[in-house]
Amino acid sequence: MDMKTIGIDLGGTNLRAGVVDEKGSILVEKSIRTETDKEPAYVIQQMNDMIKELMDGHDISSIGIGSPGPLNPHEGRILSPPNLPGWEDVPLVDEVQAAVDVPVHLDNDANAAALAEAAFGAGRGHASSFYITISTGIGGGYVLDGKIVQGAQGYAGEIGNMILKPDGPSWSNLNAGSFEALASGTSIGREGKARLGVDGGAEEVFRKVKEGHEAAALIVDDTITYLAMGIANLTHIVNPSVFVLGGGVMQAEDLLLVPLRERLNDYLYPQLRNQVKLEPAELGTKAGLIGAALLGRTEAL
Amino acid sequence: MDMKTIGIDLGGTNLRAGVVDEKGSILVEKSIRTETDKEPAYVIQQMNDMIKELMDGHDISSIGIGSPGPLNPHEGRILSPPNLPGWEDVPLVDEVQAAVDVPVHLDNDANAAALAEAAFGAGRGHASSFYITISTGIGGGYVLDGKIVQGAQGYAGEIGNMILKPDGPSWSNLNAGSFEALASGTSIGREGKARLGVDGGAEEVFRKVKEGHEAAALIVDDTITYLAMGIANLTHIVNPSVFVLGGGVMQAEDLLLVPLRERLNDYLYPQLRNQVKLEPAELGTKAGLIGAALLGRTEAL
Structure with a gap:
C-alpha cells in the first residue's frame, strides 16, 4: 500500500x-x-x-x-x-x-531534517546518523535505528549549547563557549568583523579566503578546529555510523569538508582515526x- | 520460564x-x-x-x-x-x-554496569539512562529502550575523552582538557598534590574537606563545576531520563550530589532546570x- x-x-x-x-x-x-x-x-x-x-x-x-x-x-x-x-x-x-x-x-x-537525511539522504543505509546543521546557529538530530532520539524533555540534539571552551564567547541564552558560539555562521561573521573589519558575515569571510586572504583563512581554520572538537565529542558519546553536515555554512563545503575530516583525527582515539564518516547533506532545503x-x-x- | x-x-x-x-x-x-x-x-x-x-x-x-x-x-x-x-x-x-x-x-x-543499573538499579523504570562512573577515570554507558548504545565502532559512552576545556590538562592518551582530566578521582588527587601538597589522592582531599579545609573544598567545588558541564553537555546531546552516578569518587556522595544538582542548572536551557534527574548508582561493585x-x-x- x-x-x-x-x-x-x-x-x-x-x-x-x-x-x-x-x-x-x-x-x-x-x-x-x-x-x-x-x-x-x-x-x-x-x-x-x-x-x-x-x-x-x-x-x-x-x-x-x-x-x-x-x-x-x-x-x-x-x-x-x-x-x-x-x-x-x-x-x-x-x-x-x-x-x-x-x-x-x-x-x-533539525530533528525533522535529521530524519529525512537518515531515510532518504546522506544517512540512508546507516544504522545511526547524527545530522548537524551549521547555519546562523548550530542544531542537530540523532537518528538511531530509523527513529529520532528526542530525549526525556525533547532536548536531545541541542548540540549548539554544548560547552567546548568555558572561557569562550557568550551568545544569546547559550552557555559561554558553546559549540554554536564558536563554530556557527554567526561566529564566523563575528570574527570577520573583529579581525578583518568586514560586515558581510560568513559569506564575506569565505569570499576573502577564496581571494587568498590569510587572516580570513585563519578564521575558517579556527572554525574547523571547533567543528572537529564538537564532532569528536559526539563520536565519543554516541559514535554514530555517519555524521551528515547541512545548513548554509556548508555551502562552503569545498573550504571545509576535507580539512575537517583531517582535523577530526587530532581529537579521536587512535582506533577511530579515519573511521568516522562525515558526509554533506543531500536534501538541501x-x-x-x-x-x-x-x-x-x-x-x- | x-x-x-x-x-x-x-x-x-x-x-x-x-x-x-x-x-x-x-x-x-x-x-x-x-x-x-x-x-x-x-x-x-x-x-x-x-x-x-x-x-x-x-x-x-x-x-x-x-x-x-x-x-x-x-x-x-x-x-x-x-x-x-x-x-x-x-x-x-x-x-x-x-x-x-x-x-x-x-x-x-562501563557499558555492562550501565545495563545493570538500567535494568535493576537506579535507572529502572526509565525510558533511557546515562550511567557515569567517576573513579580513577571517567567512563559511561548510554541505555535507550533497554538496549546499550554501543555505536558504530563500539566507542559510544567513552565520555572521559569529551573535550571540555581545550587549554586544560593533558592526560594519558586523552584529549587535552578532557572530562576525565578535569573531573575524575585522579584529577582530584592531582589538584590535591598541586594545591595542598598532599599525596593521598581524592580520598585525602575529601577527608580534608570534612575537616573544614577551605582549599580542599575549592578543589571539590571545581570538580563539581566540571561534572556539571559534562552532564549538561550529555543532556543537550541525548537528554536521558536519568543520569546514574557510580564509581569510587561517588563514595563522597554527601559532598557531591546536592551541590552538583544545583550547579547543573547553571549550564542548562532554562526549560530544563530542575528537570534533569541525577541519582546515585545502586548496585555497587x-x-x-x-x-x-x-x-x-x-x-x-
Whole structure:
C-alpha cells in the first residue's frame, strides 16, 4: 500500500506544506510567507487551510510539523522560539488536530531534517546518523535505528549549547563557549568583523579566503578546529555510523569538508582515526518538509 | 520460564563470574585474582573453567563478558587495555565460544554496569539512562529502550575523552582538557598534590574537606563545576531520563550530589532546570557482573 503523509515546515520566513510518498518524494507542495507580524492563530488557520487542500485527493495517514525550537514534542507545544516572535506556549498540535482526523506530530526543524537525511539522504543505509546543521546557529538530530532520539524533555540534539571552551564567547541564552558560539555562521561573521573589519558575515569571510586572504583563512581554520572538537565529542558519546553536515555554512563545503575530516583525527582515539564518516547533506532545503512528513511514520526514542 | 545467564567481570584485579537470574539476582558467584603477570591464554583457561563449573546444574542461555576497554564488541576482541597489560588484540569471544555451546558476548565494563543499573538499579523504570562512573577515570554507558548504545565502532559512552576545556590538562592518551582530566578521582588527587601538597589522592582531599579545609573544598567545588558541564553537555546531546552516578569518587556522595544538582542548572536551557534527574548508582561493585550477564539478553544499538 502506498503510504502518504503531509509534512509541514513552519519557518520564520516561509510556511511550506507538502504531500510526501513512501519514497520520500514530494508529490504536491504549497508555500506561503509566514506572517510573523500576525497572531499565531492566523498562521495556524492558514496552515489548516493548506492541509485541507492537500488532503483533497490524497489518502493521508498522518501529519507532521517541523518548527523552530524550543518546543515540547511530547505535548505538541511551541514554547517561545526566537525565530517565531509572539509564539509563546502555543498548543500547535491541538490546534491542528482539532481540524483533521489523522494523527498530528510536532518536532523541531533539525530533528525533522535529521530524519529525512537518515531515510532518504546522506544517512540512508546507516544504522545511526547524527545530522548537524551549521547555519546562523548550530542544531542537530540523532537518528538511531530509523527513529529520532528526542530525549526525556525533547532536548536531545541541542548540540549548539554544548560547552567546548568555558572561557569562550557568550551568545544569546547559550552557555559561554558553546559549540554554536564558536563554530556557527554567526561566529564566523563575528570574527570577520573583529579581525578583518568586514560586515558581510560568513559569506564575506569565505569570499576573502577564496581571494587568498590569510587572516580570513585563519578564521575558517579556527572554525574547523571547533567543528572537529564538537564532532569528536559526539563520536565519543554516541559514535554514530555517519555524521551528515547541512545548513548554509556548508555551502562552503569545498573550504571545509576535507580539512575537517583531517582535523577530526587530532581529537579521536587512535582506533577511530579515519573511521568516522562525515558526509554533506543531500536534501538541501527540502529536508525539513520531507522529515516532518516522517514524524508520524516512526516512533521517537 | 526462568532465564539464567552467566556474567563475567574481567577486571585488572579480580576475575568474577556468576549465574544471574531474570530478576538480576546473583545465584552463584566465583571470584579469583586476575593473574595479569601470566599470558592471556592462562587467564582465559581459568575463565573457561569457571564457566564450566557454573554451567553444571544451571540451564544457561548465554554468557556475557565485561572487560576494561578499548575493545571491539562487534568482533569480540580485547584491544590493548591499560588495565590488562599484555592483552594485545585478544579474540576473547572466540576463545570462550570454542568451549561452550551458548552465545558469548563482550562489551566494556562501563557499558555492562550501565545495563545493570538500567535494568535493576537506579535507572529502572526509565525510558533511557546515562550511567557515569567517576573513579580513577571517567567512563559511561548510554541505555535507550533497554538496549546499550554501543555505536558504530563500539566507542559510544567513552565520555572521559569529551573535550571540555581545550587549554586544560593533558592526560594519558586523552584529549587535552578532557572530562576525565578535569573531573575524575585522579584529577582530584592531582589538584590535591598541586594545591595542598598532599599525596593521598581524592580520598585525602575529601577527608580534608570534612575537616573544614577551605582549599580542599575549592578543589571539590571545581570538580563539581566540571561534572556539571559534562552532564549538561550529555543532556543537550541525548537528554536521558536519568543520569546514574557510580564509581569510587561517588563514595563522597554527601559532598557531591546536592551541590552538583544545583550547579547543573547553571549550564542548562532554562526549560530544563530542575528537570534533569541525577541519582546515585545502586548496585555497587556487583553492577559489572550483573550487567555482563545481560549482554546476551538484549540487542545492542
